[in-house]
Amino acid sequence: MTKRITIVLCLLLACLIGRGIGGEGRPTEREAFFQALRIVECGDVADPPDGDGGEAIGPYQIHRAYFQDAVDFDESIAHLKYEDCRTDEFKASQVVATYMRRYVPRAWKAEDWQVAARTHNGGPRGAKKSSTLPYWRKVKAEMDRLLEPST
Numbered sequence: 001m002t003k004r005i006t007i008v009l010c011l012l013l014a015c016l017i018g019r020g021i022g023g024e025g026r027p028t029e030r031e032a033f034f035q036a037l038r039i040v041e042c043g044d045v046a047d048p049p050d051g052d053g054g055e056a057i058g059p060y061q062i063h064r065a066y067f068q069d070a071v072d073f074d075e076s077i078a079h080l081k082y083e084d085c086r087t088d089e090f091k092a093s094q095v096v097a098t099y100m101r102r103y104v105p106r107a108w109k110a111e112d113w114q115v116a117a118r119t120h121n122g123g124p125r126g127a128k129k130s131s132t133l134p135y136w137r138k139v140k141a142e143m144d145r146l147l148e149p150s151t
Contacts, residue, residue, distance in 0.1 A: 033113050036142035057086040070098035
């Protein structure tokens with residue numbers, strides 16, 4: 001029992017040190033990707049308005065078809081409701097991650113953020129569309145800013 005508690009405490013301490021005590025410090029690349037998506041999609045406002053004429057919701061501006069593609073792919077998120085993408089950023093991020101695992105699994109696993117951002121913006125074949133390049137540039141600029149070493 002004491003050994004388990006020690007292991008748990010060591011893991012907790014390692015997490016705190018890795019993130020900076022109190023969660024400060026630079027985000028991981030994956031965290032920066034999600035933060036950058038949110039900034040580009042909705043300007044990082046607390047209660048983002050619906051976009052695309054009311055067709056996209058939440059911090060990642062998820063469309064109903066995008067949501068359905070993710071839910072159909074992974075039964076572990078089948079309990080989610082589309083409205084969750086508007087009100088719960090964690091659940092919305094699960095939808096984005098699942099969509100990526102469905103359509104660009106190798107890129108998602110390799111943390112190829114260009115492919116992920118362009119797929120998020122342009123659909124399953126978005127990474128091949130030149131129209132998604134400006135979107136990627138915006139996401140990349142935000143990621144670079146978020147990952148920049150603090151002075």
